[in-house]
Amino acid sequence: MSLVDAAFINLERRETPMHVAGLMIYELPPDAAPDFIKNLVRRFRSPVKLGAPWNQVLAKAPLSRLAPAMTAVSQIDFDYHVRHSALPAPGGERELGELISNLHGVWLDRSRPLWTCHIVEGLEHGRFAIYLKIHHALADGVRCMRFVEACHAMTPDQAIRAPWDGTPTTKRKPCAPADPAMTPRLGLGDVAAAVRHTATSMRWSRDHDPELIRPFSAPRSKLNGYVTNARRVATQQLEIDRLKRIAKHAGVSSNDVYLSVIGAALRAHLSAQDGLPDRSLIAAVPFSLRQLGDDANGNQVAFSWATLATDIDEPAVRLNRVHASTFAAKRHIEAMPAPLRPLLTAALAAPATLAGAAGLTQWLPPPMNLVVSNVPGPASTLYLGGARLEALYPVSIPMQGQVLNITGVSYGRHLNVGFTGSRDALPHLQRLALLSRTALDELERAYEN
Amino acid sequence: MSLVDAAFINLERRETPMHVAGLMIYELPPDAAPDFIKNLVRRFRSPVKLGAPWNQVLAKAPLSRLAPAMTAVSQIDFDYHVRHSALPAPGGERELGELISNLHGVWLDRSRPLWTCHIVEGLEHGRFAIYLKIHHALADGVRCMRFVEACHAMTPDQAIRAPWDGTPTTKRKPCAPADPAMTPRLGLGDVAAAVRHTATSMRWSRDHDPELIRPFSAPRSKLNGYVTNARRVATQQLEIDRLKRIAKHAGVSSNDVYLSVIGAALRAHLSAQDGLPDRSLIAAVPFSLRQLGDDANGNQVAFSWATLATDIDEPAVRLNRVHASTFAAKRHIEAMPAPLRPLLTAALAAPATLAGAAGLTQWLPPPMNLVVSNVPGPASTLYLGGARLEALYPVSIPMQGQVLNITGVSYGRHLNVGFTGSRDALPHLQRLALLSRTALDELERAYEN
Secondary structure, three states, X not given: OOHHHHHHHHOOOOOOOOEEEXXXXXXXXXXXXXXXXXXXXXXXXXXXXXXXXXXXXXXXXXXXXXXXXXXXOOOOOHHHHEEEEXXXXXXXXXXXXXXXXXXXXXXXXXXXXXXXXXXXXXXXXXXXXXEEEEEOOOEOHHHHHHHHHHHOEOOOOOOOOOOOOOOHHHOOOOOHHHOXXXXXXXXXXXXXXXXXXXXXXXXXXHHHOOOOOOOOOOOOOHHHOOOOOOEEEEEEXXXXXXXXXXXXXXXXXXXXXXXXHXXXXXXXXXXXXXXXXXXXXXXXXXXXXXXXXXXXXXXXXXXXXXXXXXXXXXXXXXXXXXXXXXXXXHHHHHHOOHHHOOHHHHHHHHHHHHHHHOOOOOOOOOOOOEEXXXXXXXXXXXXXXXXXXXXXXXXXXXXXXXXXXXXXXXXXXXXXXXXXXXXXXXXXXXXXXXXXXXXXXXXXXXXXX | OOHHHHHHHHXXXXXXXXXXXXXEEEEOOOOOOOOHHHHHHHHHHOOOOOOOOOOEEEOOOOOOXXXXXXXXXXXXXHHHHEEEEEOOOOOOHHHHHHHHHHHHOOOOOOOOOOEEEEEEEEEOOOEEEEXXXXXXXXXXXXXXXXXXXXHOEOOOOOOOOOOOOOOHHHHOOOOHHHOHHHOOOOOHHHHHHHHXXXXXXXXXXXXXXXXXXXXXXXXXXXXXXXXXOOEEEEEEEEEHHHHHHHHHHHOOOXXXXXXXXXXXXXXXXXXXXXOOOOOOOEEEEEEEOOOOOOXXXXXOEEEEEEEOOOOOOXXXXXXXXXXXXXXXXXXXXXXXXXXXXXXXXXXXXXXXXXXXXXXXXXXXXXXOOEEEEEEOOOOOOOEEOOEEEEEEEEEOOOOOOOOEEEEEEEEOOEXXXXXXXXXXXOOOXXXXXXXXXXXXXXXXXXXXX
8 A cells, every 4th residue: 555545544533533535326227127226226236256355354453543554355345345325315416415424424444445336316307316425535536437337338338237346447466566666655754745845846846937836835715624524515517618728718727717616616605604715725636647558456646736816806817827727737747756746745744644643733734725626537438237316426534634626537528526625614515516506607807808 | 420320421432332222113004104203303303392312412521531521412413313224125034133233333432422222214014113222331221211111102002212311210309319328429448348358258259158159250161262342233022921930830940941041052052063061151130229210310339140950951950940049139138237239240240351351261261151141021012103013132242251242131022032132153043042941941841841
């Protein structure tokens, strides 16, 4: 297990379970038999030869508290891992939101493989949902997308396949780590060196590049409260075409547009609660270190820092500020020696996470205000046993000290955005989700004129 | 918070959440409106002035890790505490069992009052269920029964009242602790003294009373495995009249008959798995220290030890052995000075619990094989908003090192027995529940001849 993977095990607390999930909404096939869901559950529960990470259990060893390791098991209790649930009537967004929020607050049993899959019937308009939860130590967002893609068909094919069922990509050899320097075995000393290197290069780059955002330069805000056990989850869909069109007009990336939209929504939401800081909110923006075809489990993610320009009212000006910061971050990363890039996560995220775990978040300046993530998902429509995958939302982790995580996953024509918050800190999360649509409209109008 | 209450907070681990629950099954009223459940949820979620223990939150203080204390809050998030769920079709015992097992493995959020209430619709035959979960630090079984009684009516009355809603008994002053020696403020020194006293008197009594069962005299068994996070729950109903009739014939107590029935079921179940120890299984049997009208929150329970005579094949002989041990325990307790009795729990249960928490259960002899509990519940039929309470099952705690808890609650003509096990240790818990009925039949036959 890499140092980053292990950190997700070691830093897990009652208040901050370290799992991520995919919430998938399906349309029942037009000709679905009455026992379609029952069959799906039966199929998902039928014993198959599991590969990693689905068969991985935390090893019990004298030092496993310090250096957790995984070991494979040959059999698992499918009745436990695959749950069959139902929504109370009318099975709308509200009922689904409540169930998912509650499920997401429950951590994974450490005596078993660290995942569960919940098949939820009773959604209105002849739909059902699957909530697939996996420990972050086992897979990052990009890896999770591979599992989603592997178990779906591109056609309304009738065969049902579980995400853990003979996933071909788990057998393919990871092709990226041809350069062994890319997946170094890291010790704490390496991380310390990386922290020093990152700090030095940050300082250096900042002097040469005033747009570069440094960690721990974020203002205090409502987003940096104490995370408790319970979750609140909200969702929103943004049309990718619209994001792209704006990006093209403005000469920026689609991700800049997404960050700018999130910034505008947060600005409006916090203003309404008299909680908008004078200085702009700062987001940590994960980026994947995986090269094409790298299907290793675990985490291959690093972080960059971006402004959300929440101090700026003008949509177009805000977008330009966001772009300037992400562009500076890109330059900074590219200037780093490639083998050091994987250390960025440890170097940048570790102080934040350690501070959170040690309960120091109220004493330290926030390393960032929140994490805003964007994971490329399936481009075309997918089917599971003939059921069309209507939407696919990520549900992620509010780390201690950052009460909100916003993650987007592209699927077909939409960027599906999941807002995962600590329940008490952000009572009106659905409003924030709605505001992100309004923000997209506004930004679009700014470029139409 | 008493030392015993505090222990339930401090000894709580990921693997052993320390909450208990009541599972109540209702018949919908014959004239129920289609929105009966919705109204029930709305009513349960409507803000009311909460009393203890429903408004009690763990206090945050520098020493709260060592000496947890509770503090009252004036407002709580009812949408969080009251959950509305549904069973997938057909809503039978299997689906309900799965849901309850899963809910019971989830621990309570420590930033909120330590209880949740789950209203479950979609049970077959026009029924619904309520699963009410509360931390054991807040209430013992007898106290829980008071809450159940307080929110129900004796007639098919239409008004719906929540268990936490103006419960009259929470306002009445506890009348038992007139003798302040009965609720002493205990320090660790007192517990140590009690351990010594208990040990001495045990030794003394054992010499004079060979029937007295001592702690740590239980044989190793499958029931003393490692408890993991997930639960398995099974239920059974035993007719109280039958228990009483046998008790009368045999000249023993109804509880002796219940213990004997449980012993016979465990004997059959473990034999079938080649896991029956040569020596008899030993149960820890909690008894209430509450005097009539004592409605204080928290725990007022002590333990005695009983043989389940699982080494004996003859039902009537087994019952006599069980009775001899409970009778000896009673004599022993009565011989103790009354003010020392409350210390029995700490003195007898603490070593077991501490050993469990410290992961020493595999090195030490088991203090007991399991806990078998029996709580007096409501005698006559109860109603909630016109819905008849059909059954009321306790769901309890497998402590570390004892993978099974068996608790019975009397309600009307039945003793409703809840079997709560650690999921992997006892895969066929429902079979054990069935065997307890067979055991009652056998015992009855033994006294008919």
